[in-house]
Each structure stands twice: as C-alpha cells, then as structure tokens.
Amino acid sequence: MIKGIRNNKGVWLWPGVTLLMLIGMIGEGATRISGVDAQPHLARCRSALENFPATITGPSGNTWSGTDEPVPDSAVALLQPNWIVSRDYVEQGPDDIHAFLLIVDCSDANDLQGHYPLNCYPAQGQTWLSTKPRVWHLGGMDITGMEYEFANSRLEGTKVVYNFFVTPLVPGSLVSHPELNGAICPDIKSVYTSGEDYQRRYFGAAEFQLVFETQMTTEQRDQAFIDLLAPNLNVIRTLMNRQPGGK
Secondary structure, three states: OHHHHHHHHHHHHHHHHHHHHHHHHHHHHHHOOOHHHHHHHHHHHHHHHHOOOOEEEOOOOOEEEEEEOOOOHHHHHHHOEEEEEEEEEEEOOOOOOEEEEEEEEEOOHHHHHHHOHHHHHHHOOOEEEEEEEEEEEOOOOEEEEEEEEEEOOOOOOEEEEEEEEEEOOOOOOOOOOHHHOOEEEOOHHHHHHHHHOOOOHHHOEEEEEEEEEOOOOHHHHHHHHHHHHHHHHHHHHHHHOOOOOOO
C-alpha cells in the first residue's frame, strides 16, 4: 500500500515538472536575441560609415583629404560586409604623407577572420615580420590594438598595419561574455568568442586598419592615426553600440 501511494504521488508530480520545464523553455526563448533585434544597430553602423568624412582636420591641425579606393569583389564576397570604408588619405602639406584607412563592419563577426592581418597579408604573398601591442590615446578614448609589419615576397618593400576590432554592446541580461559588450579588442580571439555566442552573433563586429609605408616614422604614423580617428570617436561609439559622447 505504501509503495502504491508513493507511485500515485509520482504520477501527479510529473505533469507539474513538465509544465515548469515548458514555462522555462518559453521564457528562455523570449529572451533570445534574433536577427531582427540587431537590425537597428546595423542600420546605425551603415549610416555612420557611409557618412565617414572624406576631409578630416585632426588634433594636430593637419588636414587630410581622402579618396575612395575600390574594394575587390573577392573581398566583398569573403567579408559579406554591412558596410566598408576603403579610403586613401593624404595629408595636405609638403610631405605628401599617405595613410590608407579601411573600416569593415560585418553582421557576422566570424566573417572578419579573412581580413585579420595575419591571415590576409600572407595570403597576398606578404611576409610577416613583426607584431607589437599598442595603445593609442585619442582624448576621450584609449584604443588597444596591434601593430604588424609585412614585407612583399621579394623583401623589396615593407608596410606597417595598425589594427583593432570593435565588438558591440548587445542588450539583454542573459548575454554572455559581458567583457565584450561595447569593447575595443586588440586581437581577433575576442571576435571569435563573440561570433560563437548565439546571443551576440547577429550584432556582428567591426575592424579598423590603417596601413602605412615604412618610410614614415612611428611618430608620423601615430599622429596620422590620432588625426584620422580622434575627430570620429562617435563613429567608433556607434559601432560599439554605445551612446555618442559616452565613455
């Protein structure tokens, strides 16, 4: 008799457990982020990059004039970008200093792996020479990134690449990896982590590159970086999905 009573209690208990599990699954589904949730952010990113200025006067007082450079169809197919800025800037002055700026925003963070410098430049026949972590101070924002140096296959010329990534803030209390919310990332490992998370994947990520010829000094390269990006911190904040003018 006692065993029978226990079994009957068990029979009545299981529907309740099943109902609680169902409620939990529905609640979890309601908090999941979908591609639709990310569309307003991606639209703001497109607008910010589409309107990235072609003429920029930096904190140094130097004025830079940019000319759009075509993006190869193969690169567009690889990156599937939300938007790309591909522009050669020239400092208005006697030295004719060039800085090539590339900004790529992707709706899928994993698509940036093909443009990561240590993947991209060797695939084009460039030889990797060195890597250095860097921090650039842009007034209201510090940028942590990497400096890469590459040589062509015959070692006849070299170029220096300044590179960093942006992972956007994703709303929602259940989003994992809060350290990637609206963050500047020096390396692609954080981008991979962001792209693997179903709660983050739809918001994508962005990459900034400034490419220089090595006849420029480090001081000249750093000043070009500051001149071109410090006046455009609100663009970076938009890609971070943070309020313009915020920290």
